[in-house]
Amino acid sequence: MAKIKEKIEPVTTKIRLALHADGGDIKLVDVEDDGTVKVQPVGEYTGCAMSQYTLKIGIDRLFTKDVHEVKVVESV
Numbered sequence: 001m002a003k004i005k006e007k008i009e010p011v012t013t014k015i016r017l018a019l020h021a022d023g024g025d026i027k028l029v030d031v032e033d034d035g036t037v038k039v040q041p042v043g044e045y046t047g048c049a050m051s052q053y054t055l056k057i058g059i060d061r062l063f064t065k066d067v068h069e070v071k072v073v074e075s076v
Contacts, residue, residue, distance in 0.1 A: 005031045007067045015059055024048065026059065035071030037063055051075070 012028055019025050023044035030038040039059065041051055048054070052075075060073040 004035070004067065004069045008037065008063060008070065011063055011066045015062055018058070019043075019054075029076050035069050037070050037073045038076045039073060040076055 008028070008031065012026070016025055024046075025042040027040040027042050028037070029040050030036075032038070039055075041048075055073065055075050063070040063073050
């Protein structure tokens, strides 16, 4: 798991910078051994109507594309 966490740090930074442009952010909560990444929406992203779309189309896609060990991203 530590190895996966190291690999996702640069991806997390890239995602956070993009979300900051709209006043949002994410907090990395957990990375599980089965490849599940859990993130918590922060700021404007918390109540955004498009947050689930952003999670699936943007965040999930970037994590799974850039870090092959990541299987799914969940919002908690």
